[in-house]
Amino acid sequence: MGNPLSDDALDQLFRTARTYNGYHDKPVSNEQLAAIWDLMKMGPTSANMLPARLVWCTSDEAKERLAKHALDSNADKIRKAPVSVVVGMDTDFHEHLPEFFPHTDAKSWFAGDPEGRKVHALRNSSLQGGYFILAARALGLDTGPMSGFNNDDVDAEFFSDTPTVKSNFISTLGYGDPETIYARGPRPDFDRFNSIL
């Protein structure tokens, strides 16, 4: 049976980790992006549906294509980060379930329910977004997730060839520069938003 990770690890994952607005001038390799995926893909999704589809913008050109659809305050962060990633979601995830959930006909649970699939895709690709953030931190990197952008425009920019894929959120990625962050937002005590029955 498991034991808690070290205090240093809990700090790196949760307690001293922060959302960064800017990064050190230190590159992030394609191998590191694959290492993040190889961790985050192991996290659970409903019926192993794995709806997340990621576009990692590493070139100045790709970052500019993303930045132009973001709020002004986010666009500059996207341009300057070593990597900026679009976390998308495939609303036709069910097409892959014969491969990813092979022991039963899970595809049929979702095939006739396009509205339900939107909810499943959003819920489960967001779970995967949480895994992405913590996988990056576990590998010594930092993230800057954000929702302030035009989803339809980002979809047209990056997913026009795969119209069942929609953007969920975007994030910057790199080695965070502590000079770029502000005081941490308040966090509520357990009793505020939890009950034990």
Place this chain on the structure above:
Amino acid sequence: MGNPLSDDALDQLFRTARTYNGYHDKPVSNEQLAAIWDLMKMGPTSANMLPARLVWCTSDEAKERLAKHALDSNADKIRKAPVSVVVGMDTDFHEHLPEFFPHTDAKSWFAGDPEGRKVHALRNSSLQGGYFILAARALGLDTGPMSGFNNDDVDAEFFSDTPTVKSNFISTLGYGDPETIYARGPRPDFDRFNSIL
């Protein structure tokens, strides 16, 4: 700048961690539930909105109230687990933003947009769901997240006094029994669902 966690830590969080169907007969204390919250609350949400609201069912009576609204295959897992938790989401999260995001009037961004708030609440409470799963694992515990239940009935059962709170997903929690799991579902290579631009 950060370094990767140890291989043992990455295994515990992602690589050998599993979704459990059953647990050892070892209790989980209320202090452990609070420790999970104290980690998961540190994870980022959009504008620090923190929409997740958790109901931890630790008594047989509470677990039965939850189990009766779940699919048959899930009900027994809920009854037998040391703890079963409802991860809910407050669609009126914006009411708290003057406290949680005090440096600007973020409440006004969401106040007139009830449909948009549903999406923000689902996205961000699911992110928090990912933090919940990984916080539990970081503390040596295991989870069994599931979507197979009647959301409306669970809302009526647990959130009738707080009608802006809706159920997102549920999970069991405890020290996982390896006897209760099956072969792991396939996970795709990086090139399958990722692109680098």
